Amino acid sequence: MSQEILHCPQPFLLECGKTLPQLQITYHTYGTLNAERNNVIWVCHALTANADVFDWWKGLFGTNFLFNPEEHFIICANILGSCYGTTGPLSENPESGEAYFQSFPDISIRDMVAAHEILRQHLGISKINILIGGSLGGQQALEWAILQPGIVQHLLIVATNAFHSPWGIAFNEAQRMAIRADHTYHLNVPDGGRKGLKAARAIALLSYRTYDTYSKTQRETDLNRTDNFNASSYQNYQGEKLVNRFDAYSYISLSKTMDSHNVGRHRGSVESALQQVKAKTLVIGISSDILFPTSEQRYLAQHIPGAIYQEIDSFYGHDGFLIETEKLTQLIETFLAVPVAK
Numbered sequence: 001m002s003q004e005i006l007h008c009p010q011p012f013l014l015e016c017g018k019t020l021p022q023l024q025i026t027y028h029t030y031g032t033l034n035a036e037r038n039n040v041i042w043v044c045h046a047l048t049a050n051a052d053v054f055d056w057w058k059g060l061f062g063t064n065f066l067f068n069p070e071e072h073f074i075i076c077a078n079i080l081g082s083c084y085g086t087t088g089p090l091s092e093n094p095e096s097g098e099a100y101f102q103s104f105p106d107i108s109i110r111d112m113v114a115a116h117e118i119l120r121q122h123l124g125i126s127k128i129n130i131l132i133g134g135s136l137g138g139q140q141a142l143e144w145a146i147l148q149p150g151i152v153q154h155l156l157i158v159a160t161n162a163f164h165s166p167w168g169i170a171f172n173e174a175q176r177m178a179i180r181a182d183h184t185y186h187l188n189v190p191d192g193g194r195k196g197l198k199a200a201r202a203i204a205l206l207s208y209r210t211y212d213t214y215s216k217t218q219r220e221t222d223l224n225r226t227d228n229f230n231a232s233s234y235q236n237y238q239g240e241k242l243v244n245r246f247d248a249y250s251y252i253s254l255s256k257t258m259d260s261h262n263v264g265r266h267r268g269s270v271e272s273a274l275q276q277v278k279a280k281t282l283v284i285g286i287s288s289d290i291l292f293p294t295s296e297q298r299y300l301a302q303h304i305p306g307a308i309y310q311e312i313d314s315f316y317g318h319d320g321f322l323i324e325t326e327k328l329t330q331l332i333e334t335f336l337a338v339p340v341a342k
């Protein structure tokens, strides 16, 4: 595995019309590009993950797993706006000499893809054999396959959508309200908004799991308890866990990126945008996903030419895309066994 940083000193024009004076992209690679240059797997990560896909998507990625460095050249870049080494709200704005914090400009999924494109060209990669992502990662992968239809050969998208739903936006807004209600967020300091972020993650967890997951994992065994329930402690623990590895400014920036995801923007319609995809596409839904319900993936498969839809029956809800790696492996292996039509 190698971790690298690409420094791009040129201004980076964003979809909103503003410009970042410079860009830094942190990325990981695993394995080596083969002589035919046809073994590239590019992973687009979700909201709070990072470039180390072997750490957060174990079971699908890693030695002895389907996507392994012996066979494949695997690339994963930290996304624009995040806090794991790529330019984001805590990066220094070279024009002011201070971190951006709330002044970080609005970014979009297309901007994230534009940053991936810079890295792809820097690495001299002309074809991506497999482009994969779940959730916000799937939104990027889909946009990329529309923007650059000639480059992606296989598109694997999980628990994602063509445009973010009012339901999803409402969840994100509730989380941003929690962060903005924390007065420290408005101080524009690196640990500003920690309490708000903790509450935001607790809200988000409700959309990543289900009634049944909570009933099973947080069930009370003490009949007489009237306070300090397991479910409460779990919400606090999960909030604290995120606060210890993420910041509120990146969180708000990335959640707004998810809200504005819409492949139809400036393309006439969502359906005609999806028609642009040339890659052989597998769309996977998760039966218990309440955040990105399976109707969204069925819609994708209906409008992406030749796409195949498969569903994972999972107990875990939306985060099943990170957990159900055996089921994902089976579906993907079967899908890849059919060669791409020439």
Ligand SMILES: CC(=O)SCCNC(=O)CCNC(=O)[C@H](O)C(C)(C)COP(=O)(O)OP(=O)(O)OC[C@H]1O[C@@H](n2cnc3c(N)ncnc32)[C@H](O)[C@@H]1OP(=O)(O)O
Pocket (backbone or CB within 6 Å): 048, 049, 050, 055, 056, 217, 218, 230, 231, 233, 234, 235, 237, 238, 319, 322, 323
């Ligand atoms: C080093 C890193 O973390 S890098 C990871 C980067 N993060 C990502 O990429 C995001 C993607 N990952 C995720 O979202 C998650 O890790 C998932 C979905 C894969 C798994 O979720 P988890 O939070 O691990 O599982 P789950 O919801 O079952 O929670 C288990 C945790 O809650 C704790 N917990 C469970 N019940 C309770 C409770 N009642 N009270 C307090 N804590 C509790 C467990 O002890 C466990 O703690 P641990 O994470 O310290 O081991």
Ligand SMILES: N[C@@H](CCO)C(=O)O
Pocket (backbone or CB within 6 Å): 046, 047, 048, 049, 134, 135, 136, 208, 318, 319
């Ligand atoms: N659990 C995921 C978000 C859901 O897509 C993450 O923290 O990145």
